[in-house]
């Protein structure tokens with residue numbers, strides 16, 4: 001479904017993505033797990049066709065994401081950025097309508113998409129309130145719903161639960177699980193093991209732009225040559241080392 | 248989504264956000280309006296005389312040491328001169344605004360730089376006038392104020408002529424003829440003739456007969472239009488639109504910082520739509536802003552916007568297009584909002600100063616280098632376009648306006664192309 005080969009992205013001297021290779025199957029939830037600064041967001045940027053500074057190839061359903069003019073490829077995915085990428089001066093409904101329109105939904109489709117998005121975010125009661133009056137958790141939920149407004153086959157999620165309360169986190173999780181059960185493909189980045197463990201079938205552990213291992217929990221345990229039954233955290237710390245990460 | 252529909256959707260979003268931000272909107276509209284009002288008003292004050300030419304008046308302090316009926320009549324005539332602003336000011340109720348200074352104080356004030364010009368009407372003024380002798384009048388002046396002292400001299404001589412019904416000129420001439428050894432008979436003859444011919448002297452004073460004058464003005468020009476005020480309104484409008492649209496365009500930077508840019512770039516639309524959308528929304532804001540400013544100019548100063556609304560609209564649109572492209576150029580170039588603000592403030596202030604937004608530079612004889620610099624500013628082409636429209640009563644068919652419109656659109660085109668390049672590098676390249 002999604003195939004990346006020899007993926008590299010550098011910011012000046014620094015290689016943020018260093019020769020990554022992976023394949024993501026249709027309908028799977030694929031995890032990108034790594035400490036801060038590992039290159040998770042940079043990898044998603046390449047996958048979603050942002051920027052033109054990267055090298056290598058990415059194919060989505062057999063079609064190259066580049067050149068960026070290939071709008072059809074873009075229509076097949078949605079991005080939920082790590083930053084809250086919604087307009088604070090507009091209401092939840094207006095944000096969904098605006099991004100839905102740009103994603104290519106016509107007026108008729110938009111109506112249902114907005115209702116679905118509001119339900120997805122659990123914001124039916126606050127649909128016509130401006131986003132700057134929302135709590136962090138509400139904004140996160142809206143951020144997710146906006147990325148999924150056109151219900152793309154593939155959804156890229158960049159740490160969608162950062163800084164939210166347990167209720168919102170749980171809501172987001174249940175939402176993602178239901179999307180997964182619809183057969184949608186999810187690519188999920190996080191630095192929380194338990195999230196990756198709960199949601200993802202296969203996980204790519206990355207650090208400093210490089211892949212340290214890729215597979216199911218069991219496969220990763222084997223790759224790390226740890227006794228079976230080790231937690232994902234053991235595997236992760238074994239692979240990435242125990243020194244502090246400050247970006 | 249396709250290029251144009253996406254740009255329109257993006258522009259609608261920007262406008263919605265713009266009109267919701269009350270504080271920003273008030274600043275965007277009220278600040279320019281108050282500046283136009285203040286500048287227009289001051290320009291009117293400075294130029295006097297219906298604003299036809301800036302600063303054609305000299306301010307002069309008068310010390311009347313004679314305190315005679317005759318000297319007071321003389322000062323009253325001075326006050327009537329259109330060239331002079333006599334101080335202390337005479338108030339409506341006939342009293343003076345300030346205590347008058349004596350001669351010694353006035354001299355000291357000129358030395359101290361507190362006063363540029365003073366006229367001392369000496370003791371014996373009335374006697375001298377009565378006996379047709381040269382009156383004791385002294386102009387005390389700061390030599391740095393050439394233009395004002397010339398004006399003052401003309402005003403004083405005219406008042407003196409009026410006070411004596413021309414006798415002062417006769418006696419001056421008689422004295423000179425006598426010094427030159429002219430026979431007394433001829434002098435008396437001259438006095439005889441000219442005494443009856445005061446009219447003639449007045450004419451000579453105005454230059455009549457020496458220089459023929461004809462009055463012409465563009466017949467279409469609105470009679471109330473004031474040169475200086477039209478200049479002030481046009482000049483400040485251009486400057487404020489530049490500031491306003493740069494602020495609007497740099498919301499691009501905010502979108503990049505806040506993350507919405509990343510989402511926009513991931514959407515199935517050509518990235519150029521983002522730039523075009525920003526151009527459209529800034530142009531709408533700019534058109535509203537500039538129309539408001541000229542409406543204020545019309546209501547307060549009667550700059551004449553109804554003579555040729557089509558030409559005015561085209562000039563406004565060209566100005567707004569150039570300003571919008573300038574804003575986009577700054578927004579695509581800058582790495583941070585601070586950088587954008589600093590650089591744009593610098594460039595806009597320099598362009599406004601050189602381009603005649605603050606003062607009608609084209610009235611001066613500029614060194615070639617400054618002249619070239621002036622022609623490189625948006626302000627110059629826009630302001631001179633508005634002057635051609637209001638003052639010269641030109642329209643779209645005239646070459647002056649065509650040049651302004653052409654250069655402004657050329658500017659808009661070049662700035663947009665450059666902005667697009669920078670946008671590709673700074674926004675798309677590093678997502």
Ligand SMILES: Nc1ncnc2c1ncn2[C@@H]1O[C@H](COP(=O)(O)OP(=O)(O)O)[C@@H](O)[C@H]1O
Nearest residue numbers: 011016035036037038039040041042043247677
């Ligand atoms: N726009 C950028 N310019 C320069 N360096 C960047 C930029 N974005 C990210 N980086 C650097 O690239 C590396 C990977 O960043 P990122 O992909 O954001 O990591 P993650 O999402 O895993 O925390 C980090 O070292 C980060 O400092």
Ligand SMILES: [Mg+2]
Nearest residue numbers: 040041042082
């Ligand atoms: Mg990240």
